[in-house]
Amino acid sequence: MSASKNHPPPPPRQEMIDAVAEAIRDFEKLAPDPEIVGACPQLPGIILDRVLGRPLDRKGEEYQATIKDYDKIREEYFQALVSHPIGRTLALLAVGPDGVKLMEAGRSPSTLTDTTAPPERAVRGRRVNYNCHHIIPKSVAVTGGRAAVNHPSNFVIANTTRRGRDQSQNPHHFWHSLLLHPQTHNAPNAEIPIYVVRPLFPFYPPITQGFKSAEALREHLKNLGAPPLPEAWENRILAFSKTTGHRAYSVPKEFHEITRAFGELYSKANREDSANTAARDALARKVEELSAQWLPGDAYINGRQLGPDHVPKNKLPIVDSNLTAVPETPVPTKTKSNRKRTQTRMTAGPKVGAGTSMKV
Amino acid sequence: MHLKTELLRELSDLFVGDLRASQYYHQLSPEDRTTLENRLAGDAARGSRPLVPGALPEDIERTEQAAHDELGIDLPTELLDIFAEVDGFSENGVSLYGTDQDLPDEQTYGPTIVAENLSLWSAMPETAEKYLFIGDSDLWYFAFDLESKQFVVLSRSTLEPVHSFGSAAEMINDMLMQALRINSEEGNASPPVPNKTVNG
Numbered sequence: 001m002s003a004s005k006n007h008p009p010p011p012p013r014q015e016m017i018d019a020v021a022e023a024i025r026d027f028e029k030l031a032p033d034p035e036i037v038g039a040c041p042q043l044p045g046i047i048l049d050r051v052l053g054r055p056l057d058r059k060g061e062e063y064q065a066t067i068k069d070y071d072k073i074r075e076e077y078f079q080a081l082v083s084h085p086i087g088r089t090l091a092l093l094a095v096g097p098d099g100v101k102l103m104e105a106g107r108s109p110s111t112l113t114d115t116t117a118p119p120e121r122a123v124r125g126r127r128v129n130y131n132c133h134h135i136i137p138k139s140v141a142v143t144g145g146r147a148a149v150n151h152p153s154n155f156v157i158a159n160t161t162r163r164g165r166d167q168s169q170n171p172h173h174f175w176h177s178l179l180l181h182p183q184t185h186n187a188p189n190a191e192i193p194i195y196v197v198r199p200l201f202p203f204y205p206p207i208t209q210g211f212k213s214a215e216a217l218r219e220h221l222k223n224l225g226a227p228p229l230p231e232a233w234e235n236r237i238l239a240f241s242k243t244t245g246h247r248a249y250s251v252p253k254e255f256h257e258i259t260r261a262f263g264e265l266y267s268k269a270n271r272e273d274s275a276n277t278a279a280r281d282a283l284a285r286k287v288e289e290l291s292a293q294w295l296p297g298d299a300y301i302n303g304r305q306l307g308p309d310h311v312p313k314n315k316l317p318i319v320d321s322n323l324t325a326v327p328e329t330p331v332p333t334k335t336k337s338n339r340k341r342t343q344t345r346m347t348a349g350p351k352v353g354a355g356t357s358m359k360v
Numbered sequence: 361m362h363l364k365t366e367l368l369r370e371l372s373d374l375f376v377g378d379l380r381a382s383q384y385y386h387q388l389s390p391e392d393r394t395t396l397e398n399r400l401a402g403d404a405a406r407g408s409r410p411l412v413p414g415a416l417p418e419d420i421e422r423t424e425q426a427a428h429d430e431l432g433i434d435l436p437t438e439l440l441d442i443f444a445e446v447d448g449f450s451e452n453g454v455s456l457y458g459t460d461q462d463l464p465d466e467q468t469y470g471p472t473i474v475a476e477n478l479s480l481w482s483a484m485p486e487t488a489e490k491y492l493f494i495g496d497s498d499l500w501y502f503a504f505d506l507e508s509k510q511f512v513v514l515s516r517s518t519l520e521p522v523h524s525f526g527s528a529a530e531m532i533n534d535m536l537m538q539a540l541r542i543n544s545e546e547g548n549a550s551p552p553v554p555n556k557t558v559n560g
Contacts, residue, residue, distance in 0.1 A: 067499060070499070071499065097383060098382050101381065112384045115379070122403045122408045122410075123399045133498055162472075162476065163470065164468035173479065181483060181484055184517070184518075284485040
C-alpha cells in the first residue's frame with residue numbers, strides 16, 4: 001500500500017487558512033444576536049438560508065469540477081479549521097481532543113466511545129462519527145459558482161453517527177430528508193429559491209454536553225487546554241445549551257418517524273405491485289406534508305411551489321446570507337504544482353455584498 | 361475481482377493505532393487495557409482483523425432474512441460473502457453498512473444495511489426498491505441497482521448514478537481506498553454509467 005496517505009500530510013496552504021478565517025467571520029456575521037440560536041427549539045442553532053440557484057447539469061463540467069475540487073481540498077480544510085484559534089476551540093467542544101487529532105491529520109473527526117463485546121464476538125469499536133457536508137448542495141448553481149460552493153463558509157462538519165435504527169445522532173440525515181431533498185427533487189430547471197439548512201456553527205451539534213454558565217464553559221475549555229472563546233461565541237454556545245436543556249443534542253423523536261415510515265407502509269400486506277405503489281405514493285405525500293410545515297410559500301417541494309397563501313407551522317429563522325457571492329478568499333484548486341505551497345498569499349478580490357439580513 | 365485483504369489489514373492497523381492513541385484507551389484501568397489488548401491479540405490469532413472483523417454466520421443469516429421480510433429483496437450473494445470478511449466500517453466519512461445484529465440500538469456498532477435502507481427509502485421514496493444502499497460518504501451513495509444488478513455509485517446530492525463497478529468487491533475496494541485516502545485517480549477504471557435517472 002505504498003500510495004496510502006496515513007502519514008503526516010503537508011500543512012494547509014495559506015489560501016485555505018485565509019478562507020477558514022473568512023468562514024469564521026461569516027459565521028459571526030450570520031447571527032449577531034445569540035437569541036436566534038434558540039428561535040426554533042426543534043432545530044437549535046439552525047437557520048434557513050434563502051439562496052437563488054438552479055440545478056446544475058449533472059453531467060456538465062461545472063458539477064464534475066465542483067466534486068473533484070472538493071475532494072482535493074477536504075483534508076486541507078480539516079487541517080486549516082483546527083489551526084484557526086476559534087476553529088480549534090470549537091472543534092475541541094464539538095469533537096473532542098481525539099477528533100482534533102484526526103483533523104490535524106486531514107481525517108474526518110470521530111471519537112471512540114466503547115469497545116466492549118461479548119466473549120463470543122470479536123472486539124469492535126463504537127464511535128461517534130462526523131462528516132463534512134456542503135450547506136448549499138454541490139448540485140445547485142449559484143452566483144459565486146464553485147468558489148462559493150467549495151468554500152469553508154459553505155461547509156459544516158455534522159454528526160452522522162448511526163446505530164442500527166437509531167438516527168437520533170444523525171442531524172444531517174434529518175435536515176436532508178426533511179428540508180433539502182424535497183426541494184431539489186424534481187426541481188424545475190430554472191433559477192428557484194432554495195432554503196438551505198445553515199447551522200450557526202462550523203460543527204453540529206456544537207457541544208457534547210451542556211453548560212449552564214460562561215464559567216462552566218471556560219472551566220471545561222481550560223481542562224481541554226484551550227483558551228476561552230470570544231464573548232460572542234460563548235453566548236452562542238450557551239444559547240445552544242439552554243435550548244437543548246443543557247443536555248447533549250438529539251434529533252427530536254417525532255422526526256424519527258420519517259425514517260421508519262417505509263417499514264410501516266411496506267408491510268407484507270402491501271407487497272402486491274398496486275398496493276406497493278400506493279404505499280410509496282402515500283409516503284412521498286407524508287414527507288412533502290412534513291417538509292411544508294417548515295418551508296415558506298415560495299419554496300418548491302417535489303417540483304411544486306407551495307404558494308403565497310402557505311404559512312409554515314414551524315418558524316425557523318430565515319436569512320439571505322449572500323454567502324453565494326464570490327468569497328473574499330476563494331480556495332484555489334489544488335494542483336500538483338501548488339499542493340505544497342503554504343506561504344504564498346492569493347490576492348483577495350473584492351467581497352461582493354457581505355451583508356446579512358434576517359427574518360424570523 | 362476479489363476484496364483486497366491488504367486494504368482491510370491497513371484499515372485494521374489504522375483503527376488499532378487510533379484506539380491506542382485515544383482518550384478512551386488512556387482512561388481505561390491498567391487491567392481493562394490489558395484485557396482489551398489480550399482480546400485483540402486473540403482475535404488476530406483466530407484470523408480476524410482486529411477491530412475490523414467479519415460478521416458471524418448467524419448475523420449474516422439474520423440480515424438476509426430481515427432484508428427479505430422488511431425490504432422485500434434478496435441480498436446479493438456477493439455482498440453476503442463480503443460481510444463474512446468485513447462487517448461494515450466507518451472511516452474518514454466513508455461508511456460500509458454492516459449486518460443487522462440482534463443488539464439494542466445503543467449497542468450497535470454503526471450503520472446497518474436493513475436499517476439504513478428503511479431510513480433512506482423512507483426519506484427518498486423514489487429510491488425504494490430501485491437501489492439497495494450499501495454504504496455512503498459525504499459525496500456518494502454506494503448502491504446495488506436492483507434492476508440492472510450492477511453495483512453503482514450515486515451522487516449524494518442528485519441521486520444520479522455516476523459510476524458502475526463490475527463486482528461488489530471492486531466497489532468495496534474503492535470505498536476502502538477512499539476511507540484510507542489512497543489516490544485512485546490513475547487506477548480507477550470504473551466505466552461511466554449510461555444515461556439513467558431516478559424517476560420520482
